[in-house]
Amino acid sequence: MGLVEGKIALVTGAGSGIGRASARAFAREGAKVVVVDVVVDGGEETVTLIKADGGDAVFVRCDVSSAAEVEAAVKTAMDTYGRLDCAHNNAGIEGPMSSTVDCAEADWDRLLGINLKGEWLCMKYEIPRMLTGSGGAIVNTASVAGLVGFQGLPSYSASKFGVNGITKVAALDYASVGIRVNSVCPGVIQTPMIDRLVAANPEMEAALIAGTPMGRLGRPEEIAEAVVWLCSDRASFVTGHNMVVDGAFTAQ
Template sequence: MAGSLEGKVALVTGGGSGIGRASALAFAREGAKVVVADVQVKGGEETARMIKDTGHEAVFVKADVSKASDVEKLISTAVRTYNRLDCAHNNAGIEGASASTADCTEENWDRVIDINLKGVWLCMKYEIPQMLRQKGGAIVNTSSVAGLVGFRDMPAYCASKGGIIQLTRTAALEYAARGIRVNAVCPGVIRTPMVERVTGGKQEFEAQFIGLEPAGRLGTPEEVAEAVVWLCSDAASFVMGHPMVVDGGLVSQ
């Protein structure tokens, strides 16, 4: 796929680490200019530097995707910097606190939904008008296998990720005839800082996660990034509204 996005401009939210960083690097490898967005400045700036070190173009923009003003500024900065926006990976998200449905606090529920689900909606709200002006574009939203199957003690996270799938399908239907393709990726258990926080770095907890995976291992951010880049490329020109599972077989059980 080398050079599949040559001359394109790609935006990645949550680009400071994990899947977002891998996606940003993959977009750059394929020839895109990359706008890296994250609320964490250090990680986001580091990703942008990593891209520049490979000889490609990148800019970092600090943005909290749960705030409309931040997202509007993010999209306007991307367009002001590179004159257009061709691809967007709306990836920023958090796991929230672990608790059963009855014990989940309202504060935790609101925070997870605001970042994971409202954040994806806000990104599309401002990305889509720009893509319409250009008469085309591709959007990939990060959902999860937790949007397809239930997980104990993660009610807000599961709800947010399931909502992303339905939001993706809705937007795909609305804009398919207008040149904008909207899809989602549903990662399984991927070796990211989020998973490391959940396991606390303890081997026994990691082993439990590995036990969920028929592949017998955790996935890598790069494996998810390959799916994201493909969905944004012309090779996926007839793929719309699809929640692509990248999970080592987890939901096939």
């Protein structure tokens, strides 16, 4: 019996990196998965991978910064599988690195629109659906950049501190009605996002590895394990928690 056997799980940003690993982990642990991404190819590929593993999944294209698109994606989940039990709100972008002064207003607005407003919109439309069933569990992807400052990432840090904050607020709002809300704070994880950052700033890779006490970058599957556990009944008294999975990065 899988950790989330028979549950319906929605994962955003599931066409790549951490979201793909999480969607596959949910399916492996017995859930039917709604794969949400703004990029069609990546999302469809994740569905193909899940089906090849013997799982059940459907792809929905959605830009999480659009209320109408998030509402429609959640409705598709309900129309397809009849229920929503688990959600991993994970879609995010890195944006260009800059100092606080040099950060461009348009970059700030775009990043906050996806990384922070997008997480709020997902919860806004997921929670009422979960309340019509037997409750639910949500994990928002924040970051260690939502716990400590990272030079060069003003908007990204703002978004991730915000994600950790709204996670706690939503946990309080719905604690008494059977909805648990947690966040996961990954350290540096080897995904296309980090590949792009390193390609733009080649000196960064060695510094990121050296800055991680375990001496390596994390794997997306290591974040997925935490997400699926947090969404499972094994975590039944865990809510409002910002869980660090970072190879001791923030223990320093």
